[in-house]
Amino acid sequence: MHTIYGNLQGLKSSQLKQIEKLYDQRLPGDRLTTTEFAQRLAAISSEIDKPLSTYINRRGQVIRVGIGTPRQTQIPPLELPRYGGGRLSGIRCIATHLKPEIPSESALTAMAIQRLDALVLLTVTGMGFQRRGGGATGYIQETYLAHLIPQKEQGNFDFSVLTSQLEEEEGSTPEAKPSIQNSQIKTQNFPWRVSEPLSLDDLADQDFLDLVEGLEAEFEEEFVARQVDADQDKVLLVGVMTQQMTLLDFEDGLAEITRLVDSAGGQVLQTVRQKRSRPHPQTVVGEGKVQEIALTAQTISANLVVFDRDLSSAQIRNLETMLGIRVVDRTEVILDIFAQRARSSEGKLQVELAQLQYTLPRLRGRGQTMSRQGGGIGTRGPGETKLETERRTIAKRIARLQQEVNQLLAHRFRLRQNRHHHEVPSIAIVGYTNAGKSTLLNLLTNSEVYAADQLFATLDPTTRRLTIPGTVPDEPLSIVLTDTVGFIRELPPALIDAFRATLEEVTDADALLHVVDLSHPAWQSQIRSVMNILADMPVTPGPAIVAFNKIDSVDGETLAIAREEFPQAVFISAAKGLGMETLRHRLGQLIEYAISSR
Numbered sequence: 001m002h003t004i005y006g007n008l009q010g011l012k013s014s015q016l017k018q019i020e021k022l023y024d025q026r027l028p029g030d031r032l033t034t035t036e037f038a039q040r041l042a043a044i045s046s047e048i049d050k051p052l053s054t055y056i057n058r059r060g061q062v063i064r065v066g067i068g069t070p071r072q073t074q075i076p077p078l079e080l081p082r083y084g085g086g087r088l089s090g091i092r093c094i095a096t097h098l099k100p101e102i103p104s105e106s107a108l109t110a111m112a113i114q115r116l117d118a119l120v121l122l123t124v125t126g127m128g129f130q131r132r133g134g135g136a137t138g139y140i141q142e143t144y145l146a147h148l149i150p151q152k153e154q155g156n157f158d159f160s161v162l163t164s165q166l167e168e169e170e171g172s173t174p175e176a177k178p179s180i181q182n183s184q185i186k187t188q189n190f191p192w193r194v195s196e197p198l199s200l201d202d203l204a205d206q207d208f209l210d211l212v213e214g215l216e217a218e219f220e221e222e223f224v225a226r227q228v229d230a231d232q233d234k235v236l237l238v239g240v241m242t243q244q245m246t247l248l249d250f251e252d253g254l255a256e257i258t259r260l261v262d263s264a265g266g267q268v269l270q271t272v273r274q275k276r277s278r279p280h281p282q283t284v285v286g287e288g289k290v291q292e293i294a295l296t297a298q299t300i301s302a303n304l305v306v307f308d309r310d311l312s313s314a315q316i317r318n319l320e321t322m323l324g325i326r327v328v329d330r331t332e333v334i335l336d337i338f339a340q341r342a343r344s345s346e347g348k349l350q351v352e353l354a355q356l357q358y359t360l361p362r363l364r365g366r367g368q369t370m371s372r373q374g375g376g377i378g379t380r381g382p383g384e385t386k387l388e389t390e391r392r393t394i395a396k397r398i399a400r401l402q403q404e405v406n407q408l409l410a411h412r413f414r415l416r417q418n419r420h421h422h423e424v425p426s427i428a429i430v431g432y433t434n435a436g437k438s439t440l441l442n443l444l445t446n447s448e449v450y451a452a453d454q455l456f457a458t459l460d461p462t463t464r465r466l467t468i469p470g471t472v473p474d475e476p477l478s479i480v481l482t483d484t485v486g487f488i489r490e491l492p493p494a495l496i497d498a499f500r501a502t503l504e505e506v507t508d509a510d511a512l513l514h515v516v517d518l519s520h521p522a523w524q525s526q527i528r529s530v531m532n533i534l535a536d537m538p539v540t541p542g543p544a545i546v547a548f549n550k551i552d553s554v555d556g557e558t559l560a561i562a563r564e565e566f567p568q569a570v571f572i573s574a575a576k577g578l579g580m581e582t583l584r585h586r587l588g589q590l591i592e593y594a595i596s597s598r
């Protein structure tokens with residue numbers, strides 16, 4: 001028994017039998033199709049009055065037959081062979097369509113997503129007619145041959161061109177003349193080429209081997225050319241703008257996740273945006289958008305899809321099944337950066353704990369994808385068992401790590417007690433990631449902490465001694481200054497939990513120095529994020545002053561706004577050493593105030 005895919009409703013059993021017999025057909029290896037096979041498809045399609053799609057491998061075997069368009073009968077990504085690199089899937093689709101029209105964008109998209117060797121579309125006349133010369137009955141008016149073409153310049157495929165072109169096509173009147181322009185757009189921007197209408201005989205004459213071997217050679221060449229930086233994740237970013245977001249918030253968020261991907265060592269090749277009142281519960285974006293994401297990812301050879309938000313395990317599972325490509329959410333990107341940056345054993349400990357805590361609830365979701373991939377029978381039992389074992393192992397490991405983190409907390413507590421004992425006042429530098437905290441610590445204490453234009457450059461807190469002027473002349477104050485991990489809006493709860501030890505440096509300090517990157521367009525919302533995180537801390541942190549950093553690259557207007565909104569703030573440039581005297585004096589006042597109210 002062979003499966004017939006698609007909607008079988010209303011078909012007679014004799015028709016189903018005819019369709020099923022297509023699986024017995026064998027095409028010659030060097031031809032796209034034979035006229036006999038094409039005629040047979042067209043005949044059945046005419047009779048059932050529905051489009052029919054067949055999928056054929058390179059050995060000429062029919063491996064899938066479906067009622068419906070190529071889009072409707074598409075092979076799910078997980079069932080497709082994966083060759084990676086410059087290759088095609090080794091499967092071509094020969095399909096009928098009932099109306100005399102050029103191949104639809106959805107059919108071509110389906111071809112691109114599956115990386116089909118080729119897509120052949122047969123226009124069915126609807127009734128048989130006598131072929132010239134008499135004899136056989138013909139059903140095919142004309143045919144189209146479509147295939148993928150290499151994208152010479154990576155990332156130049158802009159899906160919006162397609163959308164705008166579609167709108168143009170829909171609105172076009174007979175006297176409009178966009179056809180030449182359109183075909184130019186096609187060759188420039190689309191990852192496929194579509195032939196002129198061909199007669200069936202011409203189509204059957206096409207040398208299939210020539211075609212795919214030529215194409216694969218070109219794809220291979222392109223693939224090798226791209227290999228230069230192959231160890232970098234090639235990312236397609238997806239942003240969803242929901243109702244409660246302003247456009248500015250949305251774009252700021254996208255810019256930030258792009259920076260996060262960058263800091264994690266990946267590269268965002270393209271961004272797909274969607275506006276929705278709320279995220280789709282199953283797939284975050286709508287079905288059409290999932291198709292667009294799949295096509296774009298194929299076209300630009302992305303190996304990873306990153307969302308600008310956190311996803312449920314079900315959403316990740318559904319998306320990975322539909323896209324056939326790894327899907328990662330915002331927290332996972334942040335965790336990945338942390339994992340790469342962790343140097344000290346305690347940093348590593350905290351990151352591993354956070355990763356496991358985030359992964360465990362999601363294991364079930366991803367595990368089920370795997371057993372579905374196996375097709376069900378025989379995979380269910382052992383699959384689940386393995387998953388359970390995995391869960392138990394992970395749960396045990398989490399418990400152990402938690403214990404180690406607790407020991408760490410106790411150790412840090414003793415250290416701080418010591419400090420109190422010696423009565424050394426402490427200030428913690430806090431602020432949004434990349435604000436310039438480490439640069440400032442380096443400047444003030446003549447240290448060489450790692451500072452870089454990356455998000456989360458610092459993971460482990462560093463404490464340094466520092467002497468600042470006190471309020472009493474000639475009685476300088478000796479304090480300790482601690483550089484801490486940067487904050488970010490919507491800090492993942494798993495991170496807050498695991499970084500308790502680090503964050504306690506903040507709540508334990510006598511006072512805080514809140515560094516703000518005033519050159520960042522979103523500085524105001526960054527201040528709010530930091531304030532919110534501080535307000536949510538289990539212990540209320542000490543008094544704080546705000547230092548606006550990077551004033552060397554801030555325009556006068558922004559400076560004026562910040563001055564008005566934060567009259568108490570200090571304005572500095574850690575990189576250029578500006579405003580340091582004022583800052584040191586203000587720190588002295590701050591610490592004396594903090595200690596007096598201790």
Ligand SMILES: Nc1nc2c(ncn2[C@@H]2O[C@H](COP(=O)(O)OP(=O)(O)OP(=O)(O)O)[C@@H](O)[C@H]2O)c(=O)[nH]1
Nearest residue numbers: 434435436437438439452453456457458486574575
């Ligand atoms: N133009 C300018 N750049 C600065 C200034 N201070 C720091 N930077 C730059 O900002 C980037 C981030 O600096 P860091 O000191 O690493 O920032 P951080 O707050 O420690 O960041 P994380 O540890 O990643 O949270 C670096 O490229 C610095 O060179 C400044 O005053 N002016």
Ligand SMILES: [Mg+2]
Nearest residue numbers: 437438457458
């Ligand atoms: Mg830092």
